[in-house]
Amino acid sequence: MAGRRSSGVLAMLAEAQREQHRREEARRRAAEADRRAYERAQREAQRSAAQGRKEALRAYQQGREADAxxxxxxxxxxxxxxxxxxxxGLAGPAFHPAELQGPVRVPPFDPGPLGVPVPMPDQAWYLVPPPVGAQAADPAARRRFDAEAAQARARYEQDWYAAQAAERQxxxxxxxxxxxxxxxxxxxxxxxxxxxxxxxxLVAGLRAGDPAAVVEYFETALRWRDDWPEGFPVEGALTWDAAARRLVVERRLPGAEVVPAVARLRYVKADDREAEVAxxxxxxxxxxxEVLAQCALRVLDALLRADPGGLVESVVLNGFLDAVDPATGREERRTLVAVAVERTAFRALALDRVSAVDCLVEGLGGRLSARPEKAAPVKPELPTDPAPMVAASTLAPDGMGAGDGDGGDGPDLFEMDPIAFEELIAELFRRRGLRTSTTARSGDEGVDVLAEDPDPITGGRIVIxxxxxxxxxxxxxxxxxxxTMVRQGANRGILVTTSGFGPGSRRWAEGKPLTLVDGPTLVRLLHEQGLSGRLGGTVAAPAAAPPAATRRGSGGSRSAAGRAxxxxxxxxxxxxxxELAELTVVFGSTGAEADLTLLLLxxxxxxRSDEDFVFYHQPTAEGGAVTLRQEERTATLRPLDLPGTVHRVAISVNMDADSDTTCAQLRDAELRVSGAAGGGWSFRPPADPAISAMLVAELYRNGGGxxxxxxxxxxxDGLAGLARAHGVEVA
Known part of the structure; x- marks a missing residue:
């Protein structure tokens, strides 16, 4: 009996152990299944992440390739x-004498918003409905009606008088x-x-062969077209030989930098970089x-096509540029293209089918530099029978005649070619007894004219x-x-300008060997030495559009069509x-002096760095996307060219640090911003006596624009406070 009970217990224990083993095996299998599922999920996630990285890399590389x-x-x-x-040049129309006599249209009078009468109030708008029915007999209702009717009449009279006043205004x-x-x-x-x-x-003088009229007419013909590629100069000089009926043209040529040094760009995936293929x-x-030859042929074609009457028999053209002589380090003029053509022979050419270089050199017998990128010169083309040139003029960079410097009041100093202006200043001081020489325009270290005073006691080196x-x-x-005077080891410094100097400039020059010559003084000195020059004096054309009509009054904007x-x-x-292709910023004021500054934030x-502070000594940033012309208190901004790290452009002004002036001394201050499409905005900042530097306006990113x-x-604290507030380190 006991044996049977013992075997039953053992059987139960064995069964329990087997059950335990089964449960452990089930847990093990479940854990193994979970592990395999987890590993499968991990592998799937890794494959998905790798695929995502691969697709992102492919998209990035495609973007870089597209950019290249x-x-x-x-x-x-x-x-x-x-x-x-x-x-x-051939595709455009030829200049014709009729272009000089085009009609001037005066638009009819347009009153704009001022032509709309002020609407008068209608008494019907103010009627109060009388009580009806039982309310008509209610004294309280009658009193309310009388009070409301009296208030309505008062409102009507007030509005009527206001409308009458507005109409009179x-x-x-x-x-x-x-x-x-x-x-x-x-x-x-x-x-x-x-x-x-x-x-x-002018047309009559041209037909009569008047030399001055001929020069002016053909100058106008050369300036008439403005579709030359960017960076191509329009400077030069034109001379008319009446006896030979010959035009002699000296034309400045574009430099070799107009030809891109890079042929193409390609993206190198292995190095993740953009490579330039030279x-x-x-x-x-x-x-x-080819460019130089085409320039020469286009100038010749423009001149001869502008001469329908056949006045010009021949044209001599010398194309030049300024280059530094490596032997002397001085800048000199070098002729790269020279050609003389007869009218009949040139007009017989089919210019739309020629090879420019072959046409110039072989067809016309001209000379073209074999190595123009090195400014290797050719012999200038001169008239074979050098008769006296009876009329000559100069084309300045802006297309205005610079004058010849003698007779009348002389050339307008504002419009002179910069090199000619420096030469004039050098000649002025040369006639005053100094030995002078102009410096090369590149690397001049802030010196335009070097002078030596030969006096053994008071003389010495002078920088001008x-x-x-x-x-x-x-x-x-x-x-x-x-x-600059200290760097050059000079005894004196002279600053000559066509404008003037403010009190801050004169205070700085006090007690120093510095001489400041303003515009009126310069003109007087020129005349004393037998030279000539004037400060403007030409009559400007009236505005091409009439003044805009603007209704002034309470509320609304004062802006109107054609005004900022x-x-x-x-x-x-x-x-x-x-408008954002290019914004022009101009700050104008009278009274105290103030400098325009910009900060890229x-x-x-x-x-981001000190290079983001655009001011007098650092006038550009981001490759020219922001450019400052301090002497004109003008800046140009190209917001679309700014990198994404630039979120704001602060436009500010600061008073002269060497004076005790504040913004209260800025009279008639106004900031004007003009867009590329003709839009404009203006702001008159407050004249605050408590500040000497002001954030006038800011341009900032917003919603993708x-x-x-x-x-x-x-x-x-002026400029120092402005700089510190925007992260510029101030010593």
Whole structure:
């Protein structure tokens, strides 16, 4: 009996052990299944991540390849424009004497918003319905009606008188605007009549063969077309030989840098970099020679096509550029293209089918530099029978005649070629007894003219700077001259300008061997030495559009068509994308001197480096996307070219650090911003006596575009406070 019980217990224990083993085996199998499932999920996640990285890398590489292809296409387009210089000239219309006498249209008077009468209030709008039914007999209802009717009559009378006052104001403004329009139209017509008379005289002089008229006419013909590629100069000189009926043209040529040194760009996946494939020296030389030949042929074609009457028998053309002589280090003029053509032979050419180089050299017998990229010169083409040249003139870079320097009041100093202006200053001091020489334009270290006073006691070395400014010379220019004088080991420094100097500049020069010569003094000195020059004096054409009509009154903006929108402090606007191709910023004021500065700021409101501080000594940033012209207190911005790390551009002004002036001394201060598509905005900052540096406005990123905001707040410690507030280290 006991044995049977023992065997039963053992059987139960064995069964329990087997059950335990089964459960452990099930757990083991479940754990193994979980492990395999986890490993499968891990492998799947790794495969998915690898696929994502692969796709992201492929997209990144495709983007880099597309960017390289886009930039290569831009290079190809530049080369196509260079190869098409002559074709572009041939495709355009020829200049004709009739172009000088085109009609001047005076648009009819348009009153704009002032032509809309102020609506008068209608008494029916103010009627109060009388009580009806049982309420008509209710005294309380009658009293309420009488009170409401009296209030309505009072409102009507108030609104009627206000409308009458607004209408009288409108009529007064309309009469004022009509008077402005009539004055503008009369001035426009008087100017047009004067221009027509001058044009008629020029055409008559041209037909009569008057030398001065011939020169002026063909100068106009050369300036008429403005579709030359970017970077191509339009400077030169034109001379008319009446006896030989020959035009002699000296034309500045573009430099070799107009030919891209890079042929294409390609993305190298292995190194994750963009590689530049250089254009071979042979290809660059051939393309540059082709460009020079096309320039010469286009100038010749423009001159002869502008002469339908056959006045010109021949044209002599010398194309030149300035290059540094490695032997002397001085800049000199070198002729790279020279050709003389007869009218009949040139007009017989089919210029749309010629090879420019072959046509110039073989067809016309001209000379073209074999190595123009090295400025290897050729012999200039001179008239074979050098008769006296009876009329000559100069084409300045902006297309204005610079004058010949004798007779009358002489050339306009504002419009002179920079090199000619420096030569004039050198000649002035040469006649005053100094030995003078102009410096090379590159590497001149801030010196335009070097002079030596031969006096053994008071003489010595003198450095002279010549600045053709229309605005007050900033004190920084005077400080620079002081430093330049020390570097050059000079005894004295002279700063000559066509404008003037402010009190800060004169205070800096006090007690120092510095002489400041302003515009009126310069003109007087020139006349004393038998030279000539004037400061402007030409009559500008009246505005091409009449003044805009603007209704002034409470509420609304004062802006109207053709005028800049005025902003109030804190107001912001969103320029259209077309405007953002290039923004022009101009700060104008009278009274005390102030400098325009700009800061490129990151998302945290601080500069990324000191290179983001754009001021007098550092006038550009981001490859020219921001450029400052301090002497004009003007800047140009290309927001679309700024990198994504630039989130704001701060536009500020600061008073002269060497004076005790504040922003309260800025009279008639105004910031004007003009867009590439013709839009414009203006802001008149407050004249705050507590600050000497002001954040006038800021351009900032917003919603994928840019916004412009007027600010008008500043710092009492001037430029130093402005700089520190934006992360610029100040010593």
């Amino acid at each position: 292809a886009r930039r290569t296409a831009e290079l190809d387009a530049r080369v196509d424009r260079l190869r098409g210089v002559l074709a572009a 409108r009529l007064g403004q309309l009469a004022e605007y009509r008077a402005q329009y009539d004055a503008w139209a009369a001035e426009r017509l008087r100017w047009a009549a004067g221009q027509a008379e001058q044009a008629a005289g 254009r071979s020296a042979t290809e660059r030389r051939a393309l540059y020679r 700077q010549a600045k053709r400014y229309r605005h007050t010379v900033p004190p920084a220019a005077v400080r620079d001259l002081d430093a 929108q005025e902003l109030s402090p804190g107001q912001n606007v969103r320029p259209e994308p077309a 990151a998302e945290d409101g601080r500069v 840019w916004k412009l905001r007027a600010v008008g707040q500043g710092w009492a």
